[in-house]
Amino acid sequence: MRQTRRAGPTSSAPAPAKGRNSVSQAESWPHQEAQRILDRTKNLDQEIILQTGFGPSGFPHIGTFGEITRTTFVRLALTDLGAKNTRLIVFSDDMDGLRKVPLTFPAAMNEHLGKPLNEIPDPFGCCESYSGHMNGKLLEMLGRLGFDHEFRSSAQQYQSGVFNNGLKQILDRVDKVCEIILPTMSDQKRQGWSPFLPICESCRRLSTTRVTAYHPERCSVSYTCDGSVGAVNGCGHTGEGSILDGHAKVGWKTDWALRWYVYGVTYEMYGKDLIESANLSGKIVRALGGTPPVGYFFELFLDETGAKISKSVGKGVTVDSWLRYAPVESLALFMYRNPRRAKKLFLGAIPQYVDELLEEIEAHYGAAVPPGQRSTFGYLRPDAPASDPFVRGLRYGTLAELAGTVGTTDIEILSQYVKRGIGWPGGDDGAMKALISQAALYHREVLLPTKVAYTPAGEAERTAIGTLIDYLAQPNDPEEIQTRIFALAKESGMEAKDLFKSLYLVITGQERGPRLGGFITVLGRDKVREILTGALQAAGSR
RNA sequence: GGGCCGUUAGCUCAGCUGGUAGAGCAAGUGACUCUUAAUCACUGGGUCGGAGGUUCGAUCCCUCCACGGCUCACCA
Known part of the structure; x- marks a missing residue:
C-alpha cells in the first residue's frame, strides 16, 4: 500500500519548486557565458580553449574544484550551442618559487625556499617532487570526478620550449611590459623589477635573482642572486642565463599573459580577488600582439561565519x-x-x-x-x-x-x-x-x-532508569523488556510516554525511536546499561 | 579614497526576458497516551537594505545613499 506513495498526492517527494529547478535552462549562466564566447569567436568550428589554474604549493582545495567544475559547465553549454572543438586546460604552476612553507609541513623545507616547486623534494617522500605530489593529488581528484581535461605542468611547458617564442616576444618588448606593470607598483619596488625570474645556476633559486641586463639578441638576461625570500638569502652568484627552455620563468601577471598568448586561451574564470591581475595580464597580452580571453570572475567562498575561506x-x-x-x-x-x-x-x-x-x-x-x-x-x-x-x-x-x-x-x-x-x-x-x-x-x-547530551534530571526518571539498569543485567525477551518499561513508569509515577521520551533522548538523542524492547536487544543490553549509567552519572555530577 | 560585486522570512538559499514573493531548516500550535520506526496537520513571520525615478505596474531597469566584501599595498 505504500508503494504508490511516491506518485500519490501524499507523496513525501518534495514538490518541484517553481522556477527553481527547471528543465529548460536557456538563461542559465553557463549558457550566457557560452554565448559571450561565441559572440567573440563567431565560428563554431574554431578551437575554443578554456583554462583553469592550480597552484601546487598546497593541496588542491575546494576553490580548485569549483573553478574546474564551473568551467566545465560553460564548456558543456558551448557544446550545446554547437561548438565543435573545445578543450579544457588545467594548468599547474609548478615552476613557481616556494615562498612560504605551509604551516603543517616539515620545517626542513625551509632550506628550499625560493626554489621552483618542481625541484623541491616531496616532503611525503612518495613523489618525484613537492609539486609532483600536489599535481598527483589534483589529478586524482579530477580522475575520480570524471572531468575531461588536459593537464599541463608549467615546468614541463617551459622546459619543452613551448613558451620560447612567447618568452622571446616578452624579452623583445620588455619595456612595454614594464610600462604596464611599473605604475602599479610602489616606488621602492620599481627599480630593479623585471618580468623575468631566472633560475640561479648556482643555487637553483628563482625568487632570489635580480635581473641586471637584458640581451634580446642572445635570448638571455644577466642576473645577480642577491635577493631573499623568508629567512633565506640568495647565494650571491652573478651570471648570465638563457630565458628559454626552463632556465627562467616570468612572474605572475606576465606568466598568465604568456599562457593566454601561447595557447590562445579563449576563456578563463577567476576569483574576484584577481580581477585587477587579470586586467593587467590582459594589457600584457595585447602588448604581445595577442587577445586576452573572455573572462568571468566569481565571488569568493565564505565559511560559516561569513569570513572568506583561506x-x-x-x-x-x-x-x-x-x-x-x-x-x-x-x-x-x-x-x-x-x-x-x-x-x-x-x-x-x-x-x-x-x-x-x-x-x-x-x-x-x-x-x-x-x-x-x-x-x-x-x-x-x-x-x-x-x-x-x-x-x-x-x-x-x-x-x-x-x-x-x-x-x-x-x-x-x-x-x-x-x-x-x-x-x-x-x-x-x-x-x-x-x-x-x-x-x-x-x-x-x-x-x-x-547536540547537547540529555541528562535525566527528574527524581522519578532517574529512579526508573536506575531500576532498568539493574533489570537489564539479566537477559530477557524483547516483549518482556517492553512491558517492564511500562511497569517502571507506573512504579515511579511517570507517564509512560515521558519515560519513553527520556529513554530515547538518553539512548539516541532524539525524542522518538523504535520499539524499545527490541531496540535494546539489538543494541545489546550491556551497551544500553553503559549508556544509561553514563547518563545517570552525568546528571548526578551536575 | 578610486574601481568592482553583493544586500530576498530567525538561518541557508531559489526567484527565467518587470505583472503585488517561495523552499528547506528553525519556531509556534494541535493530534497519536501498553506504544511512539525516521510522524501527520495547521500557523506565524518579509514595505525583497533605504530613498527617488522610468512604467499601467519593479525584488527584477536607472540614479543616489547605507551596510558588507574584494581590489588598488608585487606574492608567484
Whole structure:
C-alpha cells in the first residue's frame, strides 16, 4: 500500500519548486557565458580553449574544484550551442618559487625556499617532487570526478620550449611590459623589477635573482642572486642565463599573459580577488600582439561565519569532507548556483543542497529535455543515462534522522528500514545505499556533536532508569523488556510516554525511536546499561 | 579614497526576458497516551537594505545613499 506513495498526492517527494529547478535552462549562466564566447569567436568550428589554474604549493582545495567544475559547465553549454572543438586546460604552476612553507609541513623545507616547486623534494617522500605530489593529488581528484581535461605542468611547458617564442616576444618588448606593470607598483619596488625570474645556476633559486641586463639578441638576461625570500638569502652568484627552455620563468601577471598568448586561451574564470591581475595580464597580452580571453570572475567562498575561506590554511570545508557526506553532484550544484553571489560553504549546507539535487534529478527525469537544452542536472552529470538510476523522492534530513533514530550507520540495517518505511524509491541500489550511508555519517559526525547530551534530571526518571539498569543485567525477551518499561513508569509515577521520551533522548538523542524492547536487544543490553549509567552519572555530577 | 560585486522570512538559499514573493531548516500550535520506526496537520513571520525615478505596474531597469566584501599595498 505504500508503494504508490511516491506518485500519490501524499507523496513525501518534495514538490518541484517553481522556477527553481527547471528543465529548460536557456538563461542559465553557463549558457550566457557560452554565448559571450561565441559572440567573440563567431565560428563554431574554431578551437575554443578554456583554462583553469592550480597552484601546487598546497593541496588542491575546494576553490580548485569549483573553478574546474564551473568551467566545465560553460564548456558543456558551448557544446550545446554547437561548438565543435573545445578543450579544457588545467594548468599547474609548478615552476613557481616556494615562498612560504605551509604551516603543517616539515620545517626542513625551509632550506628550499625560493626554489621552483618542481625541484623541491616531496616532503611525503612518495613523489618525484613537492609539486609532483600536489599535481598527483589534483589529478586524482579530477580522475575520480570524471572531468575531461588536459593537464599541463608549467615546468614541463617551459622546459619543452613551448613558451620560447612567447618568452622571446616578452624579452623583445620588455619595456612595454614594464610600462604596464611599473605604475602599479610602489616606488621602492620599481627599480630593479623585471618580468623575468631566472633560475640561479648556482643555487637553483628563482625568487632570489635580480635581473641586471637584458640581451634580446642572445635570448638571455644577466642576473645577480642577491635577493631573499623568508629567512633565506640568495647565494650571491652573478651570471648570465638563457630565458628559454626552463632556465627562467616570468612572474605572475606576465606568466598568465604568456599562457593566454601561447595557447590562445579563449576563456578563463577567476576569483574576484584577481580581477585587477587579470586586467593587467590582459594589457600584457595585447602588448604581445595577442587577445586576452573572455573572462568571468566569481565571488569568493565564505565559511560559516561569513569570513572568506583561506586557501592556504585548511580552514573550511574540503572536497573530501563534503564528499564524505554527500554525492559529488551536490557539491557541483553548489558551484552551479549563482557564482556571483558570495555563498557560505560549510557542512551545515549539505542537507539543503542534497535535497535540491534530488529535486533536480526529479525534474530532469520528470520531463523531456528539449533538444539543444540542458537541465540543471544535465550540467551536474553530463553523462547521466537516459533512464533514471538515481535516488529520488527522499530527503537527506530524513535519512540522517533515521540513522540517528536507529542508532547505527550500518548500511544494510538502514536500507531495510528505508525499504519498509517508505518503500525503496527506485533507482540504483548502489546510489541509494551510498546516500544512506553518507547521511548516517553526517548524522553521527556533524549533527550529533552539536547536540547537547540529555541528562535525566527528574527524581522519578532517574529512579526508573536506575531500576532498568539493574533489570537489564539479566537477559530477557524483547516483549518482556517492553512491558517492564511500562511497569517502571507506573512504579515511579511517570507517564509512560515521558519515560519513553527520556529513554530515547538518553539512548539516541532524539525524542522518538523504535520499539524499545527490541531496540535494546539489538543494541545489546550491556551497551544500553553503559549508556544509561553514563547518563545517570552525568546528571548526578551536575 | 578610486574601481568592482553583493544586500530576498530567525538561518541557508531559489526567484527565467518587470505583472503585488517561495523552499528547506528553525519556531509556534494541535493530534497519536501498553506504544511512539525516521510522524501527520495547521500557523506565524518579509514595505525583497533605504530613498527617488522610468512604467499601467519593479525584488527584477536607472540614479543616489547605507551596510558588507574584494581590489588598488608585487606574492608567484
